[in-house]
Amino acid sequence: MDAEEFRRRGMEMVDYVANYLENIEQRPVYPDVEPGYLRSLIPTEAPLEPDNYDDIIKDVDRVIMPGVTHWHSPYFFAYFPAATSYPALLADMLCGAIGCIGFSWAASPACTELETVMLDWLGKMLNLPEHFIAGTHGHGGGVIQSTASEATLVTLLAARCKAVRRVQASNPEKSEAEILSKLVAYTSEQAHCSVERASLIGGAMIKKVPTDNNYAVGGDMFKKMLEEDKAAGLIPFYFCATLGTTASCAFDRITELGPICNKENIWMHIDAAYAGSAFICPEFRPLLNGIEFADSFNFNPHKWLLINFDCSTMWVKKREDLIGAFKMEPLYLKHENQESGKKRFRSLKMWFVFRMYGIQGLHCRWFKRFDNNPGYCKSKQHELYVFLPSCQGSNRLNELLLKRITKSREIHLVPCQLSGRFVLRFAICARTTDSRHIQQAWRHITQLTFEILQEPNH
Amino acid sequence: MDAEEFRRRGMEMVDYVANYLENIEQRPVYPDVEPGYLRSLIPTEAPLEPDNYDDIIKDVDRVIMPGVTHWHSPYFFAYFPAATSYPALLADMLCGAIGCIGFSWAASPACTELETVMLDWLGKMLNLPEHFIAGTHGHGGGVIQSTASEATLVTLLAARCKAVRRVQASNPEKSEAEILSKLVAYTSEQAHCSVERASLIGGAMIKKVPTDNNYAVGGDMFKKMLEEDKAAGLIPFYFCATLGTTASCAFDRITELGPICNKENIWMHIDAAYAGSAFICPEFRPLLNGIEFADSFNFNPHKWLLINFDCSTMWVKKREDLIGAFKMEPLYLKHENQESGKKRFRSLKMWFVFRMYGIQGLHCRWFKRFDNNPGYCKSKQHELYVFLPSCQGSNRLNELLLKRITKSREIHLVPCQLSGRFVLRFAICARTTDSRHIQQAWRHITQLTFEILQEPNH
Incomplete structure (x- = not known):
């Protein structure tokens, strides 16, 4: 051709x-x-x-x-949104044509530099603390990862490296293997499974902190675990907090957790994969309060922010913490201004989308639709994003209902587990979903529920 | 829009x-x-x-x-090729439009299934042993990764998990941390830095096996290290062999290494990132002999096989080894036929390219150009892919020459280190590079060399 x-x-x-x-x-x-x-x-x-x-x-x-499975159908309410928009598709065509592999500055200066500046743009939209902005002289800054799972892994490994160095500085006789066997990471029992996987990969112990009635982790429970673990000779080194858990969009209380982490030399990473896009709206920005205590922060514009997969944005307070953990310099990569990581020219998508929508266009796009929805049971916390339409039903009813929904193929849902209950999870996903689709989905769900309840064995 | x-x-x-x-x-x-x-x-x-x-x-x-930096310019001779072709760009547009996230069968059946079948197609083109082909009943099969580095990490972690389980099966009293501190991985001293990084991430020791005059690892040297390490109480668990090293395209002797690994319960991974595409040609397929001993094999169609980044193909003998190491099943992902890993619909690119070129079209495309090139010093092994035009010069001359080349911006090269020497590395990269460009590049290099040699301080 x-x-x-x-x-x-x-x-x-x-x-x-x-x-x-x-x-x-x-x-x-x-x-x-x-x-x-x-x-x-x-x-x-x-x-x-x-x-x-x-x-x-x-x-x-x-x-x-x-x-x-048509993720961009307005009847897709499963998993999470996969963002898309026409400007992002156009940028991706250009990205494919340039086809550079941006693993160092020299390998494609525009690729490295636009990424840094776009992460600054987005960081400012979120009103991130100054230390996360690269600018021309900052020590922190942002980088695009493929997924939030990758960001969790990278930050856990950087934290591990930092902890080992710190312990060895005051205890030079201790071997790395010995220290490693004492390191313990923490996350919510409601956190995404990728946090546990990251700790498995990194060979570090992980403990799951119990949550409150809102499925969120607060400071007290964490402090208690911490004291016990320290008394047992363990070395706490990493906490992954979640803003917007996958199952129910719960928010860990980072204003309580952050000061504890800072005091105890524990790296606090904030995973806002799902909910993070909302923080560009002033009305939701308070949910990010406490970010000032974090060492790293990540969310997925490829979920809600009109930029198609993959584009998971991560900021760190100190770039050197990441580079120190991973940098190796064979001569064939060494060139002035090297950083690392093979990447496509993904920042083009951010540039096209931010410019074609403008900050105000992005603001109003995602949240108006939640008004005037049918009054089914919402996720309790912040009444945002995730609806749990059947949280009143029995597990048996909910399981049967899901089977019928899947079989009918009119809408698509997946379940989640909350406190031992099998719960249907209804997430607004497609860019084009509006009240009409939501109401139709709701009629469909209630009708199928009604049919099941009419059956003899109910 | x-x-x-x-x-x-x-x-x-x-x-x-x-x-x-x-x-x-x-x-x-x-x-x-x-x-x-x-x-x-x-x-x-x-x-x-x-x-x-x-x-x-x-x-x-x-x-x-x-x-x-224009990776697809015919004057780009740096790093490695970044494949591209018009059919791949078209497929990527379609991939962007469908925009599914294929982390399980249900999340998009076509995405999961086309990938499995395309890896079978490609595996057959390479004449891989039957146990790497998924078919309808196979235990092995292929999967797309983003990079060869990712494939190395994934297989090292799977090998680590398998080794820990094996040791614990016969020594239940040993803790995971204790076993981990004894595990040792091996690779060539010429291997890509990502192998060392994978072992760092996995918290396992790594040893670099010295190479012969052709920069390749053979059986004897490896056996010697192995015996010493076993005598010292270490547990060898992983060997990453390279077919086509980054610096000089050397080939580790896998027909010697494979039987040793198999006998010693060492997972043998073959990283053919750079050279692997050549094995679809019958004349180069003998370089892959010994693959029958491998537990896993990886190469990058996104380097030479006209499929744009990212498309790194990896095959394993036993899928369960991977799934066993990583599977975790939160309910929101659990659905019939789940596997794992978030991915774009990358197999569409393979499908478009394989069909638009046909196996014969892919065969003849890449290797004819190497005929009748100017007679500069080639990499010794197999006389394929990488040329080292200045391997006769002093380090000082070569460094100065590279500076002049970079400054002139007519062609683009990067250096490598071989036995302490600073060597210029000339890789044929772009799809459209032909003899004319190579000859022009050669004239340019010789002229700059001549100019330097004329200068007073030489």
Whole structure:
């Protein structure tokens, strides 16, 4: 395929994409296929001779689309939002064309520099403390990661490195293995499973702090665990707080936790993967109070902020803590101003989106729709983002209801576990979801519930 | 921006991309900017009101392009190739539109299934042993990772988990921390720095095996280290062999190393990030002999195989070894047929490329250009991929030469270190590089060398 054919096929693809997104509402949100469906639809080996491009596009409709869970359908209420917008798609096309691998400044200066400046822009939108802004002379700053899980892992490892160095500074006789076996990380029992995985990877112990009635961690409970662990000779080194837990969008009380962490030399990382985008709105910014105590902070613009996956933004107070933990310098990478990490030119998406919407356009976009919703049971804390429509029902009813919902394929939901209860979880996801879709989903859920309750064994 | 405007802007962007790639040869391959150049060219904060799209595109030319290292210029000979092709760019547009996050089968069945089948296609092209092919009943199979570094880390962690379980099975009294402190991983002293980083992250010791005159690791030297370490009470658990080292494209002798690893219960991972794409050609496939001993194998189609970043393909003999090491199942992710890992729909790129080129089209594309090149000093092993034009010169000459090359910005190179020598490294990277560009680069290098040698202090 030469440039000329790419021009023609590219224009067709742009049209295909526009049609797909414009008419996505008409597709069943959840596919009607069984595991293994695809293998029988295509050859077992790659073709020897080139195929015809038109056949490939026909196969997109025949093979791919029937097996797609449509995350951008307004009837998708599962997991979490996967952000998208037309400006972000355009920026991604440009990113693909430039196709640089930005692992150092020299490998593509524009890639490294735009990322730093875009993280400053976004940090200022969130009104982050000054020490998180790189500017021209700052010690902190932001960087794009692929996922919040990656940010958790990276910060846990940096904290581990820092803790080992600190202990060895005053106890030079202690081996790294000995110190490692005493390190303990903490997180909420409601935290995402990636925090536990990060500690497993890093070979550090992790303890889960119990939550209150709002599924949030406060200072008292953490302090109690901390004292016990210190008395037992353990070395607390990392706390991952969550703002907006995955299950119920609970907020750990970082204004209580932060001072404890600072006092005890514990790295406080804040994972606001899900809820973080809201903090650009003045009315939600108070939820981020306490950020001034954090060593690192992360959230996912690729969830709510119109920038498609992957774009998980992370800020650290001291860049040197990260670089110190990971830097190795073989000559083939060493070049003036090296940092590290292989990356695509993802900051282009941020630049296009921030400029095409403007801060005010981003502000009003996400939160108006929550007004005037049908009055089902909301998540208690902050009444934001996640609705738990069936939290009054029995586990058996909820499980059956979910099966019916999934089978009907009109809307798509997933469950969560809260205090031993099987709870349906209803998250507003697509950019185009409005009250009409939410009301239709609600009618659908109540009707299916009604049908189940009519059945003899209920 | 609505669908209609996206249609118009998308078509403009397709044209921009085609023009960029068609005329990339006219741009200086390496940018003439100083660190910090970009910050002064754009505002310090995001705009409140939306910007005009035309202004954004003008700024791509004003702000971005002057700071881009053009990886797809035929005069780019630095680092390693970053693959690209028009079919891959088209597939990426579709991937962006679908915008699913494929962390489980249910989250997007087509995404999970196409990936498995594409890895089978590619595995068959490489003539991988049957146990790496998933098929419908296999225990092994392939998965896409972002980078080879990620593949190394994942396999090292899986090996660590397996080793700890094995030791504990026969010594239940031993703690995980105790075992961990005895584990030792191995790799070549010429291996990529990501292997050392993986062991740092995993908290395991790593030892670097010395190489022979061809910068390759053989069985004897490894066996010797192994015996000493076992005698000292250490537990060898992981060997990362390299096929095609970054500095000089050396090949560790896996037919010797494999049987040792198998006998000693050491996980053998093969990192063929750079050279792996060549193995689809029958004439290079013998370089992969010994793969039958490996537990896992990885290479980067995003380097040579026309599929743009990121697409690093990894195969394992036993999928359960990976899943066993990482699986955690919170209810919100648990759904029939879950595996794990957040991912974009990257297999679409493989599908488009394999079909648009056909196996034969991929075969002949990459290797013909190496014929009839000017006769400068080549890397000794296999005379493939990497040329070391100045390996006869003094360190001082080579360092000065590199400075002049970088300053001239006609071609772009990076150095490497081999046996204490500072060596210029010349890799053929862009899809469109042909003999003409290589000859011109060679004339440029010889002329600069000549100029330096004429100078009084030489």
